[in-house]
Amino acid sequence: MSADPLSETPMAARQRRPPRPLPVFVLADISGSMHGEKIAVLNDSMRVMFSAFAAEDSPRGQIHVAVVTFGGDEARLHMPLIPASQAEWSEVVAGGRTPLGDALDLTRRLIEDPEVVPESAFTPALVLVSDGAPTDDWEAPLDALLSEGRAAKAVRLAMGIGSDRTPEAEHVLTTFATPGWDVLRADQVDEIARSFRWVTAKVTSQFRQVTGRVAPRLQDLDAP
Amino acid sequence: MTMTVEHIPEYVRDERGNTYQLDRGTPIGEGGQGVVLRVKRSRLAVKICFDDGQPSLGDDIRERLDRLRWLPIEDLPVSRPIVRLDEPHVGYVMELLEDMASMESLCQPPAGDLGPWYARGGGLSRRLRLLAKCADVLGRMHGRGIVYGDVSPGNILVSADPEHDEVWLVDADNLRVESSPADRVVKTPFYAAPELLRRLSGNTPFSDAYSFATVAYETLVANHPLLGDLVEDGPVEYQEDVQRGLLPWVGHSDDDRNRSSHGLEPGLVLTKRLRALFEQTFEEGVRTPYRRPGLHTWADALHAAADLTIVCPSCRQTYYAFCMFCPWCRAEPPQIVVVQAHDVLPAGFAGRAQHLAPRTEYLVLQGGQPVNVTARLTRVLGGDAHTSVARLTWNGAYDVTVRNVGTTAMRRVPAAGGAGRMVFPGSEFVEDVRMPWFLHFGEDSRVHRALTFMLPRRSES
Numbered sequence: 293m294s295a296d297p298l299s300e301t302p303m304a305a306r307q308r309r310p311p312r313p314l315p316v317f318v319l320a321d322i323s324g325s326m327h328g329e330k331i332a333v334l335n336d337s338m339r340v341m342f343s344a345f346a347a348e349d350s351p352r353g354q355i356h357v358a359v360v361t362f363g364g365d366e367a368r369l370h371m372p373l374i375p376a377s378q379a380e381w382s383e384v385v386a387g388g389r390t391p392l393g394d395a396l397d398l399t400r401r402l403i404e405d406p407e408v409v410p411e412s413a414f415t416p417a418l419v420l421v422s423d424g425a426p427t428d429d430w431e432a433p434l435d436a437l438l439s440e441g442r443a444a445k446a447v448r449l450a451m452g453i454g455s456d457r458t459p460e461a462e463h464v465l466t467t468f469a470t471p472g473w474d475v476l477r478a479d480q481v482d483e484i485a486r487s488f489r490w491v492t493a494k495v496t497s498q499f500r501q502v503t504g505r506v507a508p509r510l511q512d513l514d515a516p
Numbered sequence: 517m518t519m520t521v522e523h524i525p526e527y528v529r530d531e532r533g534n535t536y537q538l539d540r541g542t543p544i545g546e547g548g549q550g551v552v553l554r555v556k557r558s559r560l561a562v563k564i565c566f567d568d569g570q571p572s573l574g575d576d577i578r579e580r581l582d583r584l585r586w587l588p589i590e591d592l593p594v595s596r597p598i599v600r601l602d603e604p605h606v607g608y609v610m611e612l613l614e615d616m617a618s619m620e621s622l623c624q625p626p627a628g629d630l631g632p633w634y635a636r637g638g639g640l641s642r643r644l645r646l647l648a649k650c651a652d653v654l655g656r657m658h659g660r661g662i663v664y665g666d667v668s669p670g671n672i673l674v675s676a677d678p679e680h681d682e683v684w685l686v687d688a689d690n691l692r693v694e695s696s697p698a699d700r701v702v703k704t705p706f707y708a709a710p711e712l713l714r715r716l717s718g719n720t721p722f723s724d725a726y727s728f729a730t731v732a733y734e735t736l737v738a739n740h741p742l743l744g745d746l747v748e749d750g751p752v753e754y755q756e757d758v759q760r761g762l763l764p765w766v767g768h769s770d771d772d773r774n775r776s777s778h779g780l781e782p783g784l785v786l787t788k789r790l791r792a793l794f795e796q797t798f799e800e801g802v803r804t805p806y807r808r809p810g811l812h813t814w815a816d817a818l819h820a821a822a823d824l825t826i827v828c829p830s831c832r833q834t835y836y837a838f839c840m841f842c843p844w845c846r847a848e849p850p851q852i853v854v855v856q857a858h859d860v861l862p863a864g865f866a867g868r869a870q871h872l873a874p875r876t877e878y879l880v881l882q883g884g885q886p887v888n889v890t891a892r893l894t895r896v897l898g899g900d901a902h903t904s905v906a907r908l909t910w911n912g913a914y915d916v917t918v919r920n921v922g923t924t925a926m927r928r929v930p931a932a933g934g935a936g937r938m939v940f941p942g943s944e945f946v947e948d949v950r951m952p953w954f955l956h957f958g959e960d961s962r963v964h965r966a967l968t969f970m971l972p973r974r975s976e977s
């Protein structure tokens with residue numbers, strides 16, 4: 293007999309190749325300003341989002357979802373990365389400050405961890421769900437997130453909660469979003485899944501080549 | 517009635533009976549056709565035309581002023597005539613911005629050292645910028661099929677304050693659609709193209725280009741491009757000959773008979789691109805008008821040259837960043853950061869992946885001196901090239917503060933790639949020149965421009 297371990301599995305019990313994961317990290321704002329109706333919208337939106345993601349499952353790809361919540365003193369991993377079809381939303385309660393920077397840092401560490409996001413995964417996507425006004429430094433962590441590795445290529449969507457958002461909050465959301473992508477409203481939550489269908493097709497081809505970065509000599513400045 | 521500068525009246529009257537008191541002390545401008553004087557206690561000026569011996573001069577002026585009403589120049593910085601002067605004077609009243617002086621103050625140096633005079637006029641940097649703006653205006657006119665006609669220092673007004681760099685053209689009555697030699701040709705001696713002097717042609721965009729090149733050379737080098745040692749030390753007839761293109765210009769590429777031992781060193785106030793444009797104008801372009809560089813080409817080369825200038829920390833003169841030391845005082849040059857433009861070709865356009873092709877267009881930053889980036893550097897085509905899109909301030913160490921002063925968002929993308937992030941109008945961020953990101957001005961799906969920052973290599977060679 294051969295030493296091939298596969299031969300020990302009966303043919304009838306062999307499995308299809310597992311679909312390639314498309315990791316989606318949801319950054320959910322659960323700060324004090326989300327208290328009341330907004331946090332209810334968030335809880336509802338999450339459930340709608342999960343089922344929309346689960347509906348996208350195919351042999352070629354499967355959306356996995358993780359949720360990072362930020363509120364109070366720090367961000368935490370509310371739900372680890374699991375297939376959307378298996379995800380169950382446990383309700384969150386709003387309170388405290390808005391440590392968005394902390395959430396971005398945590399997300400970056402998760403994306404860079406091969407134990408969490410395997411090499412074979414599609415380019416990850418990030419979804420920020422917030423009413424917008426961070427209380428910590430979020431620009432530097434965003435730059436760090438965009439600078440290195442897989443996170444740099446992540447597709448970013450922003451979803452605004454509540455109709456009373458300030459221009460500053462709007463700025464945070466639009467800055468977070470991938471350039472050229474509008475901020476989604478909470479009532480467009482099923483649009484997110486449609487966006488991701490496009491994303492799955494698009495992200496894999498989204499590579500960039502940089503050439504010709506050579507510092508000129510002073511005399512080169514006087515080009516004929 | 518014959519009018520010369522010596523016979524300027526104190527009062528003139530317009531056709532509607534209004535009287536104007538003229539400031540006769542300092543004419544604003546003086547061209548081949550007349551003199552422009554400020555009206556006392558007003559924002560008006562009066563142009564009085566010299567009698568050129570033609571009995572129909574008054575009718576001619578009336579016709580030219582009528583023509584101006586339908587030429588499309590509303591958005592150009594050209595002072596428009598308001599009302600015609602009454603007899604016996606020939607001329608008109610025009611609007612005027614405050615505090616403008618003629619370009620003559622920047623190209624006709626007084627006796628004595630050139631350095632302090634050059635510096636008073638804003639130095640090399642401001643001269644390049646003013647000339648670029650003037651070329652822009654003329655280029656836009658040419659684009660609309662209008663010929664200016666009499667480009668000369670007296671007809672170009674610039675901000676009197678060296679802190680500002682506005683440019684206005686006067687003598688709008690010369691504007692025309694083109695002219696044949698049979699028309700009344702307008703010209704100022706020493707600035708007119710050879711074909712006008714030889715009566716081979718009327719005013720054309722090419723004759724404007726020749727006149728502009730003459731003004732530009734004189735302004736930058738402080739020496740007239742035709743008046744070299746051969747002409748100035750030779751018989752008087754040589755002045756006629758050189759204007760008709762029979763003698764070489766001072767910077768001729770292989771005929772050094774008319775070199776000049778006066779004025780500034782051309783190699784230190786002209787970039788290679790500018791030198792090439794002057795050679796094209798005053799060599800091949802002398803006999804072949806259409807071979808002269810057009811006004812848009814001049815505007816671009818002049819703006820590009822201005823973008824390369826730095827201020828000497830020691831003597832405050834401006835000079836090109838590629839000089840090994842300050843040509844005015846020989847001090848060490850300051851440290852600089854170089855901003856380079858790239859053409860970004862989208863994936864599928866020139867290969868499978870996106871391609872950033874570096875351009876040989878640079879902008880130089882000096883510590884603590886904010887610099888505006890205009891759309892000239894960041895747009896591939898079209899639009900107003902002078903709109904400011906970003907303001908850059910280098911702190912002298914590793915930080916460049918970039919402020920979006922435009923009306924559209926730009927994108928910062930890390931060197932490693934990715935989609936980057938948006939920088940919205942009115943917002944700013946700090947870029948580290950050791951690991952700079954690319955600053956994109958356009959969508960990835962289209963051909964667009966991107967900028968990046970670099971510390972230059974200081975090589976011995």
